[in-house]
Amino acid sequence: MIPLTTIDSNIALITKSAGRKLAFHFTRASNLQAIAHFDSLWSSQHLLPDSMGERRTSAEEVRHEGASITVNSHLRIPASMMEANCTVEEFRAFIDRHVFFWPTRRECLKMLTTYMKREPSERFAVLELDASELLRVHEKAVRFSKYDSGSSPRFPKNCTYKKSPSMFVSLAEFGRRTDHAVPVKPSEIKEILIEEQARSITRLLKSVYVKNSDDVPSEWLKHYKPLDNLLED
Template sequence: MKDIEHNIALITKSAGRKSAFHFTRARNLQAIAHLDSLWSSHHLLPEATGERRTSTEEVTYEGTSITVNSHLRIPEAMMEANCTVEEFRTFIDKHVFFWPTRRDCLKMLTTYMKREPSERFAVIELEASELLREHETSVRFSKYDSGSSPRFPNTCMYRKSPDMFVSLADFGRKTNHAVPVKPSEIKEILIEDQVRSVTQLIKSVYVQHPEDVPARWLNEFQPLDALLALAEGKPPAD
């Protein structure tokens, strides 16, 4: 427990790493608020284990509608010799993903906004230290964007497998080149299966249209433009 608390304090010490950011579609917000949870895609689509989703998929779960994103292509050249793409996809699909900084989240947001200009997107900002503490046994960290592929996979310096992730307890102890060993190297925060008590952890909900925000989260509403302005180095509009 002492090591866990030390690592949480270390990871969230920087002013820019006191939040964790979850990117989703605005249409999913009502379901997330109703369930007060975020679920992994494997939990929502258990029959699709290892298969690549080439398009979004609508899921009905406990009376709510949730849109699950498609998978990006990962070439075999990116894989460790002992791990197939299907095995790796099965592993990452069992987790909920967060970005540890606004900058990392904004790259994801702006990429999807260009790719799907007619879609409404949202970013949920959670309190990082409490998120890690609440889910301490199921947290994993990655040094790389695990679900995508670099432009030149054959010359990439790492290969994908479950070994590229490190637990909260082992952070700073596991020191192979593929895992983060200091907070500034953490690219992704993964939490296995379910993130609980989302409402309790929320700091802000960024969306373009206030009507997309669940009633219980209206006090946390922030315009998406305020977040996008940070990507451009501009102050938010008054």
């Protein structure tokens, strides 16, 4: 029998719970065709390489190899939330190098409903992927966070942690690093980040939730589910 590696063991542990066997990515329905075409999700830094660390105050539409992709705005992060050795701009540049996923439906719905209230006329979509395979395909590029990295708590002065790249832990180091800034057990993982590019999306896809099936790429139609199903389950 081939012994399990640390990576294998961590993937099995992280995805053991019934509620953590899937990973969720929130996007705009208008991005679905480009995602399917490239079979990839790209980091915002890859799509906007000249905006290192700058805050986007509104969504921005970009052209990438002939395709149109809309990149979300940044939420405000006050300087008081930062570790002494890291500026807001440096931290924003770090997180912009990653693609974000949520390890539970509940965490994804928080993001989805927030954006639906903020942009009521926009069409949104959620991709539901096999979590175990997502981690395995990107094992060297995966990072986990214990907190909402791209936003600020309602009362930042009362917050018990500070933001910096040290608040993320790799798949290989998960369970080995035990400082308070990082998740040390699966139930503490709030975000899954993948550096630069998440690939093989079509192979990993389980469901695509969107209001109108006309937004779904033809090769994904078998995975289509109404967005209301996700909101009501």
